[in-house]
């Protein structure tokens with residue numbers, strides 16, 4: 001069975017009379033890059049603040065982190081093995097990346113400053129020299145925030161909306177860094193966003209929250225299964241392709257363009273289609289899974305849960 005890094009069980013949080021979180025339960029497994037997705041005000045930051053003990057939950061419920069329960073003495077030790085960037089990355093405007101990292105090292109009792117260069121290298125900030133934090137791009141600021149959270153090599157990394165406002169190239173760079181942290185440092189990552197298409201690119205599991213409630217938790221495979229509708233094959237001779245596929249028991253096939261056929265059974269193995277067509281001298285240019293839009297899925301999920 002998968003080892004759990006974070007388990008929240010029926011956790012609630014009220015601000016005055018407002019119920020910001022209503023019985024939230026979620027599980028992050030070791031090795032996950034878990035994407036917490038929810039619109040503005042859904043409760044993402046509140047969840048992260050509860051986990052990191054920046055805020056107290058209302059009565060009932062339980063939070064367990066790296067095998068310890070919040071409220072017990074061991075929890076602080078688990079927090080020392082956790083890095084977090086919540087809300088926006090905080091650093092001194094007039095200091096460089098190196099100087100900001102040095103302050104964090106001192107605060108965390110790390111005396112071996114070689115970790116600074118190493119970590120800055122890891123997040124592609126080693127070449128920023130004398131540039132001050134205030135002159136960094138948003139992507140650079142986010143990456144410095146991560147570097148600061150990584151100095152003590154945490155087992156668990158919490159990142160609140162780190163991809164907000166990044167351009168597509170910065171998102172790709174960001175994804176590569178997260179994947180490296182996850183793979184090379186064995187760090188489990190918990191990351192939030194209100195933009196599913198962006199979170200989709202980096203996460204392997206998802207939790208969808210709306211209005212303080214968990215609507216659905218699922219893996220990327222389960223998610224792909226839900227949004228995939230059909231398989232589209234780009235071939236040189238679509239009519240011949242349909243005949244060959246039908247003769248070999250493939251069903252629900254239609255020609256949808258000059259060079260395209262669509263197979264409405266999303267479970268058909270792509271490699272079998274390719275092999276069969278090539279064996280019958282039909283050239284295949286491309287095979288693609290046709291998907292429902294991710295944002296549509298999210299919007300419908302919220303509607304089904306009673307939101308607008």
Ligand SMILES: Nc1ncnc2c1ncn2[C@@H]1O[C@H](COP(=O)(O)OP(=O)(O)OP(=O)(O)O)[C@@H](O)[C@H]1O
Pocket residue numbers: 015018020038039040041042043044045046047194
């Ligand atoms: N300190 C606070 N006092 C009162 N209400 C709060 C406080 N912090 C959060 N809330 C409320 O709790 C709800 C959840 O807020 P939270 O910041 O967790 O949402 P979020 O999903 O992180 O949103 P965003 O994407 O805008 O950051 C909101 O209705 C918010 O107004």
